[in-house]
Every structure is written in C-alpha cells, then in structure tokens.
Amino acid sequence: xxxxxxxxxxxxxxxxxxxxxxxxxxxxxxxxxxxMAVAPFAAVAQALLVATAFLAxxxxxxxxxxxxxxxxxxxxxxxxxxxKVAGVWGNHEGSLVLWVLILTTFGAAVALAGGNLPxxxxxxxxxxxxxxSVGFLAFMVATSNPFLRLDPAPVEGRDLxxxxxxxxxxxxxxxxxxxxxxxxxxxxxxxxxxxxxxxDAAWAxxxxxxxxxxxxxxxxxxxxGSWWAYYELGWGxxxxxxxxxxxxxxxxxxxxxxxxxxIVVEKRNALKSWTILLAIIAFSLSLMGTFLVRSGVLTSxxxxxxxxxxxxxxxxxxxxAIGGSLMLYAVRAPALKPEGVFAPISREGGMVLxxxxxxxxxxxxxxxxxxxxxxxxxxxxxxxxxxxxFDRVFVPIMVPLTLAxxxxxxxxxxxxxxxxxxxxxxxxxxxxxxxxxAGMALVDRANVASALGLALAAWLGVGVLIEFGGRLxxxxxPWRDSAARAVNLPRAAWGMTIAHLGFAxxxxxxxxxxxxRTEAILVMRPGDAVDVAGYSFTFEGERExxxxxxxxxxxxxxxxxxxxxxxxxxxxxxxxxxxxxxxTEAAIHTTWMADLYAVLGxxxxxxxxxxxxxxxxxxxxxxxxxLVMVLGGVVSLTDRRHRVGAPARWRLAPxxxx
Amino acid sequence: xxxxxxxxxxxxxxxxxxxAVKPDEMLANPTLEARARAISADLxxxxxxxxxxxxxDADLARDLRLLVRERLVAGDTDxxxxxxxxxxxxxxLLLDPPFKAKTWAxxxxxxxxxxxxxxxxxxxxxxxxxxxxxATTPLSADEARRLRDLLDGPHG
Numbered sequence: 001x002x003x004x005x006x007x008x009x010x011x012x013x014x015x016x017x018x019x020x021x022x023x024x025x026x027x028x029x030x031x032x033x034x035x036m037a038v039a040p041f042a043a044v045a046q047a048l049l050v051a052t053a054f055l056a057x058x059x060x061x062x063x064x065x066x067x068x069x070x071x072x073x074x075x076x077x078x079x080x081x082x083x084k085v086a087g088v089w090g091n092h093e094g095s096l097v098l099w100v101l102i103l104t105t106f107g108a109a110v111a112l113a114g115g116n117l118p119x120x121x122x123x124x125x126x127x128x129x130x131x132x133s134v135g136f137l138a139f140m141v142a143t144s145n146p147f148l149r150l151d152p153a154p155v156e157g158r159d160l161x162x163x164x165x166x167x168x169x170x171x172x173x174x175x176x177x178x179x180x181x182x183x184x185x186x187x188x189x190x191x192x193x194x195x196x197x198x199x200d201a202a203w204a205x206x207x208x209x210x211x212x213x214x215x216x217x218x219x220x221x222x223x224x225g226s227w228w229a230y231y232e233l234g235w236g237x238x239x240x241x242x243x244x245x246x247x248x249x250x251x252x253x254x255x256x257x258x259x260x261x262x263i264v265v266e267k268r269n270a271l272k273s274w275t276i277l278l279a280i281i282a283f284s285l286s287l288m289g290t291f292l293v294r295s296g297v298l299t300s301x302x303x304x305x306x307x308x309x310x311x312x313x314x315x316x317x318x319x320x321a322i323g324g325s326l327m328l329y330a331v332r333a334p335a336l337k338p339e340g341v342f343a344p345i346s347r348e349g350g351m352v353l354x355x356x357x358x359x360x361x362x363x364x365x366x367x368x369x370x371x372x373x374x375x376x377x378x379x380x381x382x383x384x385x386x387x388x389x390f391d392r393v394f395v396p397i398m399v400p401l402t403l404a405x406x407x408x409x410x411x412x413x414x415x416x417x418x419x420x421x422x423x424x425x426x427x428x429x430x431x432x433x434x435x436x437x438a439g440m441a442l443v444d445r446a447n448v449a450s451a452l453g454l455a456l457a458a459w460l461g462v463g464v465l466i467e468f469g470g471r472l473x474x475x476x477x478p479w480r481d482s483a484a485r486a487v488n489l490p491r492a493a494w495g496m497t498i499a500h501l502g503f504a505x506x507x508x509x510x511x512x513x514x515x516x517r518t519e520a521i522l523v524m525r526p527g528d529a530v531d532v533a534g535y536s537f538t539f540e541g542e543r544e545x546x547x548x549x550x551x552x553x554x555x556x557x558x559x560x561x562x563x564x565x566x567x568x569x570x571x572x573x574x575x576x577x578x579x580x581x582x583x584t585e586a587a588i589h590t591t592w593m594a595d596l597y598a599v600l601g602x603x604x605x606x607x608x609x610x611x612x613x614x615x616x617x618x619x620x621x622x623x624x625x626x627l628v629m630v631l632g633g634v635v636s637l638t639d640r641r642h643r644v645g646a647p648a649r650w651r652l653a654p655x656x657x658x
Numbered sequence: 659x660x661x662x663x664x665x666x667x668x669x670x671x672x673x674x675x676x677x678a679v680k681p682d683e684m685l686a687n688p689t690l691e692a693r694a695r696a697i698s699a700d701l702x703x704x705x706x707x708x709x710x711x712x713x714x715d716a717d718l719a720r721d722l723r724l725l726v727r728e729r730l731v732a733g734d735t736d737x738x739x740x741x742x743x744x745x746x747x748x749x750x751l752l753l754d755p756p757f758k759a760k761t762w763a764x765x766x767x768x769x770x771x772x773x774x775x776x777x778x779x780x781x782x783x784x785x786x787x788x789x790x791x792x793a794t795t796p797l798s799a800d801e802a803r804r805l806r807d808l809l810d811g812p813h814g
Binding site: 235237240241242243270339341342343344349352353356359360363364367368371375380381382383384385386387388389393397521522523601602604610 | 679680682700709710748749750754755760764765767771772775776779784786787
C-alpha cells in the first residue's frame with residue numbers, strides 16, 4: 001500500500017511539474033501576476049510529493065519489503081540499517097528518485113526564499129526547473145518505476161553489492177547529486193535570463209551562491225569517491241580516469257570555470273554571454289554525467305540496445321535539454337547589451353585565461369571519455385583510452401593553469417600593471433626553485449619531473465600567500481592594522497585564499513603519491529617481516545571474525561620504525577554469503593606525511609598469506625587539500641554580499657516588456 | 659555513483675578487486691619485474707572495464723601478466739614484448755592509444771581546440787579593449803582650458 005502511495009505521488013508530481021513548467025512561463029510572457037504566482041505553489045507541492053515518494057521507497061527498504069522488486073534486487077534483511085537506507089540510492093531507479101528529490105527541494109527553496117527575485121524572473125526560473133523535473137519524472141514513470149511489485153514476493157533480497165556497503169560510498173551519491181542539481185539552478189537562471197534578454201550584476205549575484213554550493217558538494221562527492229576507491233579497491237590508487245569518474249569531473253571543471261566568470265559578470269559586467277553559455281554547458285555535462293553513467297553506455301555502445309526504451313528516452317532528453325537551451329542561446333545571446341571593457345593584462349584577463357584552460361581541460365577529458373564510444377559507433381574500430389592519455393593531455397593544460405592561478409589574483413581589475421606582476425613572479429620563482437631543490441635533496445628517489453610537481457605547488461602556495469599578505473598590508477602597516485584588515489576582509493576573499501591554498505596542497509599530494517610510492521608484494525607466514533621505505537611490517541597472524549552480514553579474515557600487522565611500534569594494522573578480507581563475493585578492507589595508518597597501507601590477500605596453499613604493503617607519501621594531502629578547497633568554498637558562501645545588496649537595483653529597473 | 663557502476667560492471671564481468679599481481683607471478687630479478695610492472699600498467703584487461711592487467715584479478719589478466727614476464731625473461735626489450743602482445747590481441751589492449759589515423763582527432767583534438775579558443779579569446783579581448791578607446795577621446799581645446807582654470811583657480 002505504501003509503495004503504491006509512493007508511485008501515485010510520483011505520477012502526481014509529474015502532473016504538477018507540467019503545470020509548473022507551463023503556466024508561470026505563459027504568465028510571465030503576458031505579465032499576468034496570478035499565473036506567475038502559480039510557480040512557487042507548484043514548486044513546493046512538487047517537492048512534497050517527491051519527498052512522499054522518496055519516503056515510501058525508504059520505508060520499503062527499511063522494513064525489507066521484498067514484494068517491491070527494487071528492494072528485492074538491492075537489499076537484504078541482514079544488511080546493517082545504514083546500508084538499508086543508503087541502498088535506496090544505490091541503484092538506477094532509486095538514484096533517480098533522490099536526484100528529483102534534490103531538484104525539487106532546490107526549487108522549493110527558490111520559491112520560499114527567493115523573495116528578492118523579480119516576480120517575472122522567478123516565475124521563469126521556476127518554470128525551467130519544472131521542465132527539468134518533467135523530463136526526469138516522465139523518464140521514471142515511463143521506464144524506471146522504483147515501485148514495481150513482485151508476485152510472489154521472494155523470502156529474501158539479493159542484497160546490495162558488498163563493495164557499496166561502505167560509509168564513504170553511502171554518502172557519495174547524495175553529494176554528487178547535490179552538485180549536479182545545484183548546477184541546474186545556474187542553468188535555470190541562465191535560461192530565464194535569456195528569455196528576458198537581460199543579464200547584469202544582480203543576476204550574477206543570484207547565480208554565484210548556487211554555483212558555489214553546487215561546486216562544494218561536487219568537490220566533496222568526488223573526493224569521497226576517490227577516497228573510497230583508495231581504501232576499498234585495495235591497490236592504493238585514488239584516481240583511475242575511469243569514464244564514470246570523468247562523468248563527475250567534467251561538470252566540476254565547468255562549474256569551476258563558471259564560478260570564476262560569474263565573478264567577472266558581477267564585478268565588471270563583462271563576459272555576460274559567455275557566462276550564460278558556461279552555465280548551460282555545466283548543467284549539460286551534469287545531465288550527461290547522470291544519464292550516460294546510468295544508461296551503461298559508457299561501458300559499451302551496445303548497452304543502448306539491451307534496453308532501447310531507456311536509451312532512446314535518455315538520448316531524446318539530452319537532445320531536447322542541451323539542444324533546446326543552446327538554440328535559445330544562439331537566438332537570444334546577441335541581444336545582450338554590450339559589456340564592460342578591460343585590458344588584456346587585468347584580473348578579467350586572468351579569469352578569461354582561467355576559463356580558457358579549464359574548458360580545454362574539460363574538452364580533453366570529454367574527448368578521452370567519449371572517443372572510444374564515438375569511434376565504435378561510427379564503425380571506426382575499437383580503441384582504449386587509459387590513464388597514459390590523460391597524463392599526457394590533461395596535465396600539460398593544468399600546469400599553465402596553476403602558474404596563472406598564482407598570478408591572476410595579483411593583477412588589478414580592468415587594467416593591470418604588467419611590470420608589477422613580472423616583479424612578483426621573481427619571488428614565486430625563488431620559492432619554486434627552493435621547493436624543487438628540497439624535493440631533489442630530501443626524497444630518496446627524487447627525479448626531475450616529480451620535484452617539478454613540488455615546485456609548482458610551492459609557486460602557487462607562495463603566490464596565494466603573497467596576495468593575501470598584500471591585502472592585509474603585511475610589512476607595510478602595523479600588525480594591529482593587518483589583524484583588523486583580516487577581520488574585515490570579505491569572506492569571499494578568505495574563501496579564495498583558502499581554496500587556492502587547498503589546490504596547492506593537492507598538487508603536492510598528487511606529486512608524492514605518483515612519484516614516491518613504495519610497495520611490497522609477498523607471501524608471508526606469521527612472524528615474517530619485511531622492510532618498506534624504512535618501516536618494518538611484521539605479519540603477526542590472521543583469524544576469523546564474524547560481521548553483521550559477512551565473515552572476515554582479519555590479519556594483524558605490526559609496523560615498527562627503529563624498533564618502536566608505530567601502528568598495528570588490521571586489514572580484512574570479507575566474504576558476503578548473500579552475493580558470494582569477497583571485498584578487501586585495506587588497513588591504513590596515516591602520519592599525515594605518508595600513509596602506511598596494508599592489504600590481506602589470498603591464502604597461499606598452506607604456505608602463508610599473500611600480503612601487499614604500501615608506503616604512500618603525501619597521499620593524505622590529497623584529501624586534506626580537497627577538504628581545504630571545500631572549506632574555502634563554504635567560507636566564501638557565507639559572504640554577506642551573497643545575501644544583501646544587488647537585488648534592490650533590479651526592483652528599481654523597469655520591467656522589460658516581451 | 660561512479661563507484662557503484664564501475665564496480666557493478668566489474669563484478670558482472672567476474673572480476674573482483676583485491677589482488678592483482680600475485681607474489682607467485684613475480685620475477686626474482688627486480689629490474690625485470692619493475693619493467694614487467696610498467697608494461698602491465700599500460701595494458702588493458704580485456705574482460706574488465708577500464709582496468710589495467712596490473713590492477714585486475716581476472717584470469718585473463720593473470721595470463722597476460724605471465725606472458726609479459728615470459729617475453730622479458732626470454733630477452734625481449736619492452737617494445738618487443740609489447741609488440742608481441744599487441745600483434746596477438748590488437749590495439750584495443752593498449753591503454754595508451756597509439757598515434758594513428760583513427761586517433762588523430764583524439765590526440766590533437768584538445769590542442770586544436772586550445773589553439774582555436776586562444777585565437778578567439780585573443781580577438782575578443784583586443785576588440786573589446788579597442789571599444790574602450792573612444793570613451794577616452796582627448797579633451798577639446800575648450801575643455802582643456804576649463805580644466806586648467808578649475809585646477810589652477812585657487813592659485814590665481
């Protein structure tokens with residue numbers, strides 16, 4: 001009964017979405033306030049209906065109602081409660097419900113909190129949100145109903161893939177979706193602005209917080225996924241350039257570019273039509289990410305053929321959403337008013353360079369991800385595109401981006417002083433050279449390339465600190481004044497400094513993990529020891545430990561350095577009878593400068609156990625840097641300029657008649 | 659999501675994570691073994707999704723790892739060993755796609771886009787910077803005199 005209620009709520013939500021997508025749009029075109037006023041009500045009603053459906057599905061999972069096909073296929077009565085709940089979005093249908101839930105919640109948030117938006121603009125933005133909802137809800141109702149019943153109901157479910165029964169992965173999809181959907185707000189605002197034919201600083205001020213929030217969530221989601229891969233897949237890698245990873249990385253790159261270009265629109269009223277285009281691109285990539293991953297087409301073009309209904313629907317939706325918005329852009333963008341001007345060497349110029357490089361990086365990832373697919377579809381044969389391609393194409397684009405990242409904030413708006421920038425490059429170069437020498441000298445197996453990675457991190461880190469010091473007037477004014485300046489500095493400036501520093505930390509982490517890792521793979525009997533990067537790993541033995549829905553073999557490894565015990569690692573191998581699969585749980589001890597990483601392998605026919613140990617220098621800095629970047633985003637989000645100020649100017653402006 | 663699908667596919671294809679290179683496969687000679695690992699990292703496990711044979715636990719990956727080591731022990735250079743395997747399994751095996759007619763667009767595409775976009779940006783920045791200039795037309799003789807009067811006024 002509750003499942004049917006959920007299904008009914010979904011269908012109702014679709015009908016409400018159709019109303020939300022049409023009535024306010026017509027109302028805004030005619031200037032009819034009553035019709036425009038439908039939008040907020042529809043948005044809230046839709047959110048409540050989708051929440052009902054989501055809770056109904058959650059109820060089926062929590063109570064292990066195996067008469068619901070989706071639950072029977074993805075859950076198990078013995079599964080811990082956390083994973084029963086997370087299991088709701090651990091599958092195709094359920095993840096779509098979560099997606100729409102977040103989408104409609106955002107819509108309701110705009111409806112309730114968007115009081116400072118001009119009514120016509122608000123109506124149009126909500127109508128575009130409604131349109132996106134219509135697409136997703138129709139897809140669900142037509143091809144991916146999560147509430148289908150089974151008769152007779154099975155006694156037990158088939159369980160969630162054990163690899164996904166992990167806290168890191170349980171919350172990874174919600175963050176990713178929050179990011180994808182957050183970009184839908186930028187998209188809706190962009191399309192609404194195109195319909196109105198007007199973009200100004202106030203528009204940028206509404207778009208920025210949504211994009212920023214989406215960017216933070218996306219960053220966190222990607223970091224979580226990468227962290228999960230690092231400890232769960234058991235070979236110590238953290239990024240594989242897998243198509244599924246790339247699908248979330250491309251929207252992130254576009255969102256990062258959008259974040260920066262929106263600043264130019266807000267501060268200088270320039271790059272308006274480009275920013276609109278970028279908002280459309282960022283959300284299009286999110287849509288593509290969601291759908292291509294879900295449709296399985298990334299694995300093989302032939303996945304479309306196995307489920308043609310879904311495949312055709314997805315293709316149709318993508319063409320309509322992306323093609324339609326780009327068409328609207330082509331027609332309306334030329335009508336946008338001329339923009340603020342700037343010299344090539346200026347903060348705006350730096351932002352343009354940032355956008356150029358980020359977008360080309362995005363193109364490179366897109367090319368590497370879709371090329372095998374497109375080539376195969378065109379009958380050009382098969383080709384593999386793996387990490388070596390991305391290392392060679394993506395990295396060369398990121399290096400100049402990082403170099404410019406240190407300099408951009410040092411240049412003034414509108415017309416910068418090129419000579420002053422060159423002078424400051426001197427101190428950055430000194431810092432980079434010192435880091436390079438240190439990298440060569442301190443690390444055992446330093447090589448030129450990896451030391452250059454450290455140099456790049458130092459260049460950026462010092463650049464960020466110089467810029468920040470300049471703002472505080474360090475060395476020029478008494479320290480008391482500097483402290484006062486720090487307190488009064490806009491949160492957005494703090495946010496930028498923190499986020500850019502985080503990126504420098506990540507570069508150091510990437511360098512360390514890719515160049516200086518040490519590994520040992522061997523068969524060990526209890527009592528055996530092996531030396532890895534100056535640490536002695538002793539295998540003490542192994543025993544069987546029962547888990548809630550698995551049995552584990554737990555190894556004990558003592559790690560010592562200079563005779564002193566540093567850590568006791570307990571790597572596990574877990575067997576899940578319900579799916580007859582085994583997972584590895586790596587044991588990791590972090591010193592913050594490096595990770596000590598142990599994996600328990602298979603028993604080697606009475607000769608002991610195969611073991612795998614890693615010393616991964618600077619890997620913790622990857623997650624640390626990622627968190628620092630997100631922190632920067634959050635700090636920037638608290639800037640009061642996002643909440644007050646600009647909208648007043650909009651109200652005074654005469655409403656353009658269409 | 660990424661993980662969900664990567665893994666769902668991996669499992670469907672019969673590969674499990676956990677171990678890739680096993681101790682019993684490894685060569686005693688550390689130089690040869692290091693070369694074998696480097697080659698393995700660039701070879702695709704054909705039955706997995708985007709995994710190298712070095713990372714994969716599938717039987718086919720193991721066979722290929724052993725084959726690579728066999729060739730190296732037999733005295734092949736890295737290139738000879740790679741060629742030997744590619745001749746049997748095809749280009750699809752190479753995670754580092756070779757630069758051929760069918761991959762020109764892949765390798766050059768991003769850089770062509772970079773060049774094109776850089777050109778477009780250059781033209782745009784220059785054009786809009788020029789648009790600024792009319793706004794700073796020099797003062798007319800009359801304006802210059804008035805300005806001088808204003809500035810010098812108090813002194814005399």
